Amino acid sequence: MEKRLKIALVFCFIIAFLVAGFSPARATEKIVWKGQSTWAAGMPILQEGAEYFAKKVGELSNGRLIIQMNPAGAIVPAFELIEAVNKGIVDVACGWASYWVGKFPASPLFGAVEGGPERMEFLSWVLVGEGLELWQEMYDRANWQVKVLPPYSAHTSENLAWANKPIRSLADFRGLKFRTGGLYWGKVLTKMGASVVILPGGEVIPALQRRVIDAAEWSMPCIDIKMGFHDVCKYLVIPGVHQPSSLDETLIYKKSWDKLSPDLKSIVWTAARDSSLYIMTREMELNPPALQFFKEKGIEVITLPPEVLSKAKALAEEVHNETAARDPFFAKVLSSQRKFQKTWLDYADAFKIIYK
Secondary structure, three states: OHHHHHHHHHHHHHHHHHHHHOOHHHHOOOEEEEEEEOOOOOOOOHHHHHHHHHHHHHHHOOOOEEEEEEOOOOOOOHHHHHHHHHHOOOOEEEEOHHHHOOOOOOHHHHOOOOOOOOHHHHHHHHHOOOHHHHHHHHHHHOOOOEEEEEEEEEEOOOOOEEEOOOOOOHHHHOOOEEEOOOHHHHHHHHHOOOEEEOOOHHHHHHHHHOOOOOEEOOOOHHHHHHHOHHHOOOEEEEOOOOOOOEEEEEEEEHHHHHOOOHHHHHHHHHHHHHHHHHHHHHHHHHHHHHHHHHHHOOOEEEEOOHHHHHHHHHHHHHHHHHHHHHOHHHHHHHHHHHHHHHHHHHHHHHOOOOOO
16 A cells, blocks of 8 residues: 555656646747838738738747737838847848848849749749748848748739829830839839939828929839829829839848747748738739729829830849849849749740730
8 A cells, every 4th residue: 555655646746747847837938029010000011911920920829929010110210120130129020122232232132123023933932942042141141140031921013103294115214203212223214214213202202293203113003002192193104014023021030030949930930921922812802903993093004015114124134234243142143033933934935824
């Protein structure tokens, strides 16, 4: 009997030890990350994607990892976000790589490429080609403390421009006062004879309204509708050859990333990929009715003819080649991207997959 009692006591001790090891306090212990985007609060698609990603991480982790996603300016100004995540001021940065062109000349090749790949080509190069590895290499070369994850949003083509003058031919670009935010597209526009104007986002619509500028590129219909471009312009010019697609950037402060358990790392990675799919479907839902709304408001939608698109693509290739000649890493990324796209387009042509 005494022997059985001792065995029972030992058994109870083992059970108590195991229970203590998996106590409710430990099971519910959670990690809270500070996150910020480069987008304004309430911005459809853009801020929506960042918030969806953060929400998905919380859901998939069952509350073990919480990302408090803030809009632009809540912690640091939008264009200081890259520095903030590098220094650990924020744990998560959801933005657009093209914004960092001043620090990383190759960064637009991960954001949006003038005359470049369409959405699935771009996303596939990143996820199954060399894209994500090269994206990480860009920051590692500068010893930046960031981990690059799959993009949390993958976007379709933008509008080329909102304008107060019709743009139908190459001749219509000459002398046009054109606001753009892209460095390399600005160079293409200059080659086409336009006068490039740099303006902060908040000044674009007032400048169009006062005729300080003739045209401006912004985003896609479902985003532009919120901005009110249709109230100040007569023409909407498509397609966005300057941005056939774009990817939004997911950066994590390296020390925060390294502290995560393998399963939480997998959850964050998966949430970013899921968020891209969500945004892709949202754009397919929201863009058609937005474009129809513009037409009903009397906006003339101008589709550029093939010769204009071909010229813009050729000039974009010229600008990229000029940059690649000066920057070996830019050349490395550009070569990888072009090779991947050509392989796919050769296949698509063989199988008669038509790109319109």
